[in-house]
Amino acid sequence: MTGGVVVVLGQTGRNFAAGMSGGVAYVLNELDKFQSRCNLGMVELEKVTTAGDKKTLHQMITSHFMHTGSRNAKRILDSWESMLPKFEKVMPVDYKRVLEERKKKAAAIK
Numbered sequence: 231m232t233g234g235v236v237v238v239l240g241q242t243g244r245n246f247a248a249g250m251s252g253g254v255a256y257v258l259n260e261l262d263k264f265q266s267r268c269n270l271g272m273v274e275l276e277k278v279t280t281a282g283d284k285k286t287l288h289q290m291i292t293s294h295f296m297h298t299g300s301r302n303a304k305r306i307l308d309s310w311e312s313m314l315p316k317f318e319k320v321m322p323v324d325y326k327r328v329l330e331e332r333k334k335k336a337a338a339i340k
Contacts, residue, residue: 245269252322256290256320
């Protein structure tokens with residue numbers, strides 16, 4: 231993945247994020263096995279803590295439910311507060327650095 235945002239509500243295969251240089255992935259780590267399936271060579275795993283991340287994740291799952299009727303999405307939304315801590319944010323290290331630099335430059339211009 232080189233850009234965009236993806237939400238994974240099921241299990242991943244091994245080597246997830248291999249070559250991921252941009253974008254963000256939110257992965258439901260319900261069985262607590264994701265870290266062993268993720269290629270951490272270029273990415274870091276973070277918890278979903280910011281208001282923006284929480285909003286994006288909730289909106290994407292809601293949209294998925296509205297378009298597909300997914301029972302899994304409904305289950306997650308119905309138990310949002312207890313399910314949220316089970317998500318991992320997959321963030322490429324270099325991409326994160328670029329975003330932080332852009333944020334600093336934008337703040338300096340203001």
